[in-house]
Amino acid sequence: MKHEHPKSPFHDHEHAVEFDRRAAKSGIRAELEKKLIDMLALKGEELVLDLATGTGRFARPVAEHITGGRVIGIDQALAMLRVGHEHEDTVPGYRQVAGEAEALPFKGDTFDRAFVSFSLHHFGRPALVAREILRVLKSGGQFVILDPVLDAPRDSLDRRLEERVNQVFRRTD
Numbered sequence: 044m045k046h047e048h049p050k051s052p053f054h055d056h057e058h059a060v061e062f063d064r065r066a067a068k069s070g071i072r073a074e075l076e077k078k079l080i081d082m083l084a085l086k087g088e089e090l091v092l093d094l095a096t097g098t099g100r101f102a103r104p105v106a107e108h109i110t111g112g113r114v115i116g117i118d119q120a121l122a123m124l125r126v127g128h129e130h131e132d133t134v135p136g137y138r139q140v141a142g143e144a145e146a147l148p149f150k151g152d153t154f155d156r157a158f159v160s161f162s163l164h165h166f167g168r169p170a171l172v173a174r175e176i177l178r179v180l181k182s183g184g185q186f187v188i189l190d191p192v193l194d195a196p197r198d199s200l201d202r203r204l205e206e207r208v209n210q211v212f213r214r215t216d
């Protein structure tokens with residue numbers, strides 16, 4: 044498959060290690076992890092897709108709630124997958140796949156659930172990703188997105204705040 048994306052920082056091993064280290068300490072991630080698990084409403088037998096799984100920081104706790112199914116995490120950055128693969132905190136129900144969210148290497152009607160965390164804003168063609176998710180989800184399947192959303196700025200203070208938030212994202216991502 045043709046890779047059209049320029050190499051993002053996530054392809055760099057040092058960056059992947061640093062990302063994983065910060066993610067481990069993040070309080071907001073711990074809160075969102077609980078919310079994600081609630082929203083996925085798992086019974087335990089589901090096949091779940093984690094798009095842009097990174098180092099698997101959300102996928103592993105989700106996999107702990109699955110006894111008969113599994114979580115498949117896909118990501119384009121081998122460095123992130125490697126850091127996740129070498130994790131001391133391994134979970135049997137979590138598998139990684141290298142690939143692009145825009146061209147998922149799965150048959151249609153495969154997954155019961157799909158989720159994407161902190162990654163939608165990275166996708167160059169989010170509408171294409173959405174189409175792929177619809178294709179691979181079974182009828183009645185559910186898709187959960189965790190992504191920061193800011194209200195449209197109303198004044199100069201909002202605009203400065205938005206610029207600051209973007210700076211933080213550029214630095215941490």
Ligand SMILES: C[S@@+](CC[C@H](N)C(=O)[O-])C[C@H]1O[C@@H](n2cnc3c(N)ncnc32)[C@H](O)[C@@H]1O
Pocket residue numbers: 051053054066094095096097098099100101117118119120123142143144145159160161162165166167216
């Ligand atoms: C900020 S990280 C989030 C990782 C993980 N979801 C988490 O919350 O810990 C963004 C991830 O999106 C991945 N990514 C970005 N664009 C992608 C694409 N088109 N297909 C697959 N993975 C992608 C990056 O390689 C990176 O691992």
